[in-house]
Amino acid sequence: MDGNIVEGLKLVGAGLAAIGMNGAAIGVGRIFASYIEAAMRNPSAAPSQTGNLFVGMALAEAMGIFSLVIAMIILFG
């Protein structure tokens, strides 16, 4: 019985850890939203900023990946 509770709580913990990913989702969404908003205002400057766009996206996304990795460690570690 005890073992089952531990196993069950592990799943709950993994689920809770994965909540951190919504922060990354919001962040990535905001980056693209701002990029498109700015690109609509000044389309000629947009291509020069795609590099910054993807670096920003990668940095924001990494935080979400961390919580995914924590969830995976709890599940399989």
Next chain:
Amino acid sequence: MLEKFRGVGQVAIDPIHQFQVQKWLDLGTFGNQHLYFTNATGFMLLSSALIVLLFGYAASRGKIVPSRIQSIGELGYGFIADMIRSIAGEEGLKFFPFVFTLFFFIFAANVLGLVPYAFTTTSHIAVTLPLALLVISVVIIYGFYKNGFRFLKLFMPSGAPWWVYFLLIPIEVISFLVRPLTLSLRLFGNMLAGHIVLKLFAGFAVSLFAAGGMYILLAPLAFVMGVVMNALEFLVAGLQAYIFAMLTCVYINDALHPAH
């Protein structure tokens, strides 16, 4: 018949199975290590062989009016060269072969992993962490080689009041040391999560079909979703290789011009 489909469904629903390293060949014992030729080794060799074949062929018969394969090679060359030039400047072109190899190795491994039943080598930290450590060691070694101890200015942004440095320097050092971790985890996490989602939707389609009755009507929806996710994964495969190469350029730029 239904039993058979259930069996298929249960196998397909296990989305983690695809990441299992399988031993293909026993290479014997070296020292106190037992070595195996695994599917990870096989697919890494395959992706490097594909790149060598493609670019070897593209470069072997150079014409003024390029053939299709030669155009692919030239596009790849131009793409990476432009990326390095825009981030690290002309000096960064010294690292062109390094960034080019990294980009195309990761790209080939990601795309090869999308083939059904293929093994995605980049979905393992054991592959991505050495790549990231390689990048960061190149940056550190070249940074010290080129700038000497002025490389440490990287951790000391100019223009702040002196008392801020007590806080700023530790933060800069930590953010530098965390770079190989974020670089490897990003690639690993993206490939892992993407491939789990792919296999999940494929598994939904099979098990909905196997469930019979009304559920069969829902199976095409899961299948279409799987196809859409596959298209998204192609985008992610290219994007992650691009981001890896791009961040490598950003870090190399730090080694070239440490004072910012």
